[in-house]
Amino acid sequence: MAEEKPIHIPRQGYPELAYPKNIMPVATDSRQSAGIHILEYWRVIVARRWTVLAVVLTTMMVSLIWTFKQTPIYRAEVTIQIDRENQNILSFKDVYEVESSTDDTLRTQFEILKSRSLARRVIEDLHLDRNQEFQPGDLSTAGTYLDAIRRLVSPTSSTTADPDLLRPIIDQYLERLQVYPVRQARLVTVSFESKDPNLAARVMNAHAKHFIEQNFQYKWEATQQASDFLKQQLANLRSNLEKAEDRLQAYSREHQILFTEQGRNTATEKLQQLEEESTKAQAERFQKESYDRLVRAGNVDGLPQLLANQLLETLATRLAELQRDESELAVTFSPDYPSRKRKRSQIEQIESAMREEKERIVRTVHAEYTASVERENLLSNAVDQQRETVNRLNEEIIQYNIIKREVDSDKQLYEGLLTRLNEAGISADLRASNIRIVDTAEVPRNAIRPRKTLNVILSLFFGLLSGIGLALFQEHIDDTIKTIEDINEYLNAPTLGVVPRLQTLHGSPGYRSAYADPSKAQLPLADAIGKIDTISHEAPSSLMAEAYRSIRTSLLLSSPGRPPKLVLVTSSAPSEGKTVTAINLAISLTQVGARVALIDADMRKPRIQSVFALNDGVGLSSVLTGTASLKMAVQPCPIPNLYVIPCGAIPPNPGELLVADGFRRLIEVLLQFFDFVVLDSPPVSNVSDARVLGSMCDATILVVKAQSTSRYQAATTVAHLRDSHVRLAGVILNELDVRAGGYHAYYYKNYSYMTEANTHSA
Known part of the structure; x- marks a missing residue:
């Protein structure tokens, strides 16, 4: 065939392939903005959803285990009203101190409610020192750790015997006691937490009762002290008054000072x-x-x-x-x-x-x-x-x-103190109090801790937050190529197309469109994976086949003037999908009516003959070594217009065979009889075969596996190819997870409308 032989393209079936001259693939801008868009975060979260889900489930599981292992804690509450002091009986402030403000009085009562003396009275009354809940062995794990830390910090305090055996019990009691003043009211709510709801109610009622009794006791003691003080002062004043009256009478008699009944001289x-x-x-x-x-x-x-x-x-x-x-x-x-x-x-x-x-x-x-x-x-x-x-x-x-x-002064003091002494005697016999219980403590029905619903919600929230953080951290330290933007940014090469991962399409409308007949059942995922090597032929209406057709179009438009006829498909490392890409690219080229020769040039780890079940006895190595003719090596396959040259026997020196003139002459002969020749080469990073073959070809395609190929490895591969004067037509992003979001995910998830419409029209 002549070098400028035209390519037959049935425009009725594939009108989108009618390409004009001098058209280059459109490159995507590598940076849309200085910062990462919110959709990029969403893409990362979706791409690493299993990490997020694992962290969320782990956090929730740990939280649930911890929550259900916790002992339920109940809280009993009592409401107390504290009125102003009744000034009609006896004002003790006149005896002891200057009158203070009401707020100071309330704050004083609030502190008395939390006093150790009141706690001691309740503990002794209810015998809480015998209760198992208040024993030292009943401390929580955190309390045990804190107690151990305190012993380490101050070892002398733990070794010294404390004569007050109730001190640790009082400490526990006060830790569980809470006092909540009611704003804009003379009320206070006192609560106590316990594992036993009945014990919590009994403790609170006893606490309120002893608070009132202690108030009575304080007043009685103050009255007794005031009475003793007044009696002592009265005795002194009585003696002083008698002496003053005697001195007045003597002076009056001596100077003959007489007064009338009205008190006049x-x-x-x-x-x-x-x-x-x-x-x-x-x-x-x-x-x-x-x-x-x-x-x-x-x-x-x-x-x-x-x-x-x-x-x-x-x-x-x-x-x-x-x-x-x-x-x-x-x-x-x-x-x-x-x-x-x-x-x-x-x-x-x-x-x-x-x-x-x-x-x-x-x-x-x-x-x-x-x-x-x-x-x-x-x-x-x-x-x-x-x-x-x-x-x-x-x-x-x-x-x-x-x-x-x-x-007169001594008489007034005497009469005043005598009045106060009488009032003190009356007050000592009265049990009047300005404190009363508004609501007694009832046995709580529900536990306040652990708050299971709140713990589950918080564990879900923090688990989700931690999972997202871990996913973003993994994304930050992950140096693999994941998107087309990474290719443009780190490789500085055009992107020919994207091939989605078949597992991410399973169950989607695009996956169901793999069959021309919509009435057929959906192909099982295992069978679909087994046929992915020739999916462009097995399921031409599938999204996978459409992806390879898009790559074919980009390849044909990559060279101005005429499309490349000799194409090399390679990768940076093994298992990146270069062989599958080469096979499906060759199949998609045959679908435009072109004759295509597919050569398995990977003479170190060939795989094409196993895909097509060909005779591997005669192949490329046989032709290059002269043991067989080219006609014997070219083998037809079930796919129309596609001919395969398998590797044949694996030679000991494949690099020397590819560099020899025999390989160049083989290529020239093939180009005379085929419209396109597609070569599958070894990875670039392993051997130099790909660079040798690339220097002979019209275009080289680099296959990069999404989320697998590192940026450094891919960039090094591109640098090696360019150093070898290889014409890099572009990069194919293989096995992209379309569930991660982005334009390509939207395209592959919503392309079913067009593919199913084409199926019905066919």
Whole structure:
């Protein structure tokens, strides 16, 4: 055949293979962003799902075993109300301390609830020292370890005998006791944890009862102490009061200090009376003096005594009548008329009586004035004398008042302490308390620990978190090639295609489409794996076959101008799928109507003859050594247009046979009769055969096994090929786990629609 022989392509069956000239495969950008996208994390988790699942199951199993091995712990609670102190009975704060705030009082009561003395009372009452739960052997594993650490840290404390045998029991008791104040209320909730629910309830009720009794006891003891203190002080005050009263009485007798019933001094009272009498005498003297001045002025008739004198008034009335009668007689009779003389005699008698009465009143006015002056002088002298006496007594009363104040102060203290002593005696007999139990402890029905549901949820959460962390860590330390991006980044080579792992497609729609007839049952996984070598022929509508057809298309488009005719398929290391890739690539090339020769050039570990069940007696080694002709080595197979040249007998020197001119001439002859020649070579890392063959071929395909081939090994292989001037057409990512996510997973999981549609149309 001529070198530019065209390739027959049935466009009706495979229109996607009509490729234009100078078309190169599109390379994928190696870095989408500076950081790893969230989908990459999801891909890692799905790819390493078994690691995550193993960690989750292990964590949950350990958690479940630990949870169900734990002894159930029950919690009993009691609610206590703490009111303010009743101030109507006795305020002990007045005796001992200044009043403190309510919050301080509540906090004090909260601390008393957690006191060792109260715990000791409960332990002794319920005989908890005999309870097996409080014995030292009942400590948990963590408690045993902590106790051992404490003995190591302070060995002297463990060897010294503790005289208080209840100390470790009290420590355990207080570790299980919790006090929870209720916000915005005078309530407190006290709880106790125990393995026995009945014991937890009994301990809490006893704790509340002893808390109230201890409060009673504290108050009674405080009352007794206050009574003793008051009695002692009363005895001292009584003695001081008696001495002060005796000293006051002696001083009063010595200085003749007397007081009235109203508590006033008699000397002061007398001075006040004398001053009042002196004032009255002075006022009276003023009045008498005014009367005397009227008399001296000759205005006797202006005296009030004359005007108010009843006798003068009677005499004046009688005189007026006689004068009227005498006037009437004077009209008729002469002066010597006896009636007139008698009238005139009576008039003269009355006038004489009136003069005598006036003179007597004048003499009385003079006498009263003289007496008032004398009385005023006497009272003034008496006031002066009494003032001297009062001034002298005032100086003595100062000291008297000092002594009296001492007596009054001692008396008030004595009376106050006597009142408090009586109140203390009454309080000692009363059992009034500001503490009461609101809710008694009931026997708990459900255990608070272990919290099985919470432990399972937490174990699931932390197991999932640890599993994801371990998966990400494995992904970080894993240097194998897993994605196309790794190929582009680390190998700097184009990707011809991706071949999924058959096990990851089992059960998916794409796997079911392996058969042209949808009515056929799904092929068992073992049978499918056995036919994967020729799956492009056995199941042409499967996703696996489609993957190889995609590789074929990429290969045909990889060379500008014309497709490569001589193709080498190799790998970095054994068991990476190069032989299966070479077989299925050759089969896919025959499906476009081309004649293809498949050569098993791996003369160190050949496998193609076993796949096609060919005669391995004659093959490539026979032709190169001259023991057989090329026509004898080329063997047909059940696949149309596909001819196979097996390896034949394994030669001792395969490298020398491939370098010889006979191999080049063999290739030139084959290219004249076949459209494509596909070679399966040994791995690059083991021997140099692949580099020798690659330098002769139009294109070399490197097969990389996903999650198996290391980046360093693949990069070294690519470097060796390029150093040998091998034209690397691209890399095939083989056995990709499509369950790990990504574009290729989406493609292979959702391609069933197109493949099944093609099946029905066929």
